[in-house]
Amino acid sequence: MATIRELAQYVGVSIATVSKVLNNQTGVSKETELLVLDAAKKLNYRPNLNARHLKTGTSKTLGIIAEDLTVFNTPDIIDGIGVCCESRSFHYILGNLRFDKLFGHESGNADQKNRLVLDMMDQMLSKQVDGIIYIGCHSHALTILSRNESTRFVCAYCYSEDPSIPAVIFDDREAAKKVTNLLLAKGHTKIGVVAGVKDSFHTNNRLFGIQESLYEHSVPYNPHFICYADWTRDQGYQCAAELLERGATAIFAMNDLMAMGVLDYCNQHGIEVGRDVALIGFDNREISSVCRPSLSTVALPLFEIGHTAASILLDMIENKEKTHPSRILLDCAIIERESTGFHSSLHQV
Incomplete structure (x- = not known):
């Protein structure tokens, strides 16, 4: 698998020129752009996401923590997140807590559930995600999440007791x-x-x-x-x-x-x-x-819940000057x- 330096040597251009092409930046002729893209395909080039994260300070990746992937609401919410991420050139990593399989409709086991959430959060953050969307099995209050400068959260189909964390649910x-x-x-x-x-x-x-x-x-x-x-x-x-x-x-x-x-x-x-x-x-x-x-x-509105939650989180990551209410209620049909x-x-x- 080729590096960006090897791509530049193969095409006969500078590393900066190759970087512009691979990051969809302007300032490169169409002919050079096509040569670089063709070389990337021939040499099986894959971007080094860790290096990009170190350079830009962002991994362009979201973490999704789902309470249970088998619950009916979750797939469509994830679909909405995925579509939003794709439209804004982000990726996501998915983690499944399996709450419904492990605990069913039981309202107890708070300590055990919190440990599972914290473990999953640690896994996500170790992979340098830029923010986390937490998807509930049902609408309920979360006590475990807390907003800080280094971690951005948005709740979907549930809400946090911390009013600074946005939540997207239905009415x-x-x-x-x-x-x-x-x-x-x-x-x-x-x-x-x-x-x-x-x-x-x-x-x-x-x-x-x-x-x-x-x-x-x-x-x-x-x-x-x-x-x-x-x-x-x-x-x-x-x-x-x-x-x-x-x-x-x-x-x-x-x-x-x-x-x-x-x-x-x-x-x-x-x-x-x-x-x-x-x-x-x-x-x-x-x-x-x-x-x-x-x-x-x-x-x-499951797809809309996911899409809205992702849009809010990406705005937070990209520091866009937008304000969102702490709890967003979407209409049903x-x-x-x-x-x-x-x-x-x-x-x-």
């Missing part, structure tokens, strides 16, 4: 409010809710949105129409039995897996979803469009399908 509360508005507009006032676990950021924000919508429409809030579950399909099935027995004519499940459990119960008990009861989920998982009836749901009684359509919320 749970507004999305749930719009879902409730939709069901009320269809004439439903007895809206059952298959909620997530009680201590979840998502659960509480979505309940606030539901209550806000009901209040604005002068519909009393009835806690008997709330059934707490653990985000699983089986729990959705159990909650469906309770909510329908209490007289719910519409059900809002706080994720698509629990909505599938509601659909299972209805199908087994001769209840036609979309006619006898309206049903809407959350997350727009792949199964929502292929089940029968197809499931109305809320689509999350309601996708209405057969389960709420209408054909497919898209509504921004």
Whole structure:
């Protein structure tokens, strides 16, 4: 593998000229540029990124710490980060904490999780990354991250308790409010809710949105129409039995897996979803469009979360004079399908 000096000798130009061509700088004729690029290809030239870092003070590389790559939200967020990095000539290194595989939905194990995060941060920083994007499995507060002069952080799908660290998440509360508005507009006032676990950021924000919508429409809030579950399909099935027995004519499940459990119960008990009861989920998982009836749901701006987080971090690295709020809320979209009684359509919320 050739060095930049060997490239210069091969073409018969100065090292400075080769450097300009390889770094897309001006001041070199088109003919010379083509000669250098052709030589780089023939001699199998690869840039020395460590040397470039020492010279420029930047590695042009981001670190991504994902709580778990297997959780549905993470791949699209990483895709958004990757597209942003590519557009601005940056690379990224990816680390996977495997939290969901190791701990599931458990809220404990804080010390063990913090040790894993710190170990991963050390690995990233040893590779001279210019900044780190931390991707959560779900929206929750991080106590382990802290901003300092040498390390730049941005949170995606979670947030830091340090207000100086930007966080990019989606607007749970507004999305749930719009879902409730939709069901009320269809004439439903007895809206059952298959909620997530009680201590979840998502659960509480979505309940606030539901209550806000009901209040604005002068519909009393009835806690008997709330059934707490653990985000699983089986729990959705159990909650469906309770909510329908209490007289719910519409059900809002706080994720698509629990909505599938509601659909299972209805199908087994001769209840036609979309006619006898309206049903809407959350997350727009792949199964929502292929089940029968197809499931109305809320689509999350996952790609946009990743792209926005990367854009903010790159602005920080490149010292661009831009100010960003400490917490950025992105809009979701309601996708209405057969389960709420209408054909497919898209509504921004």
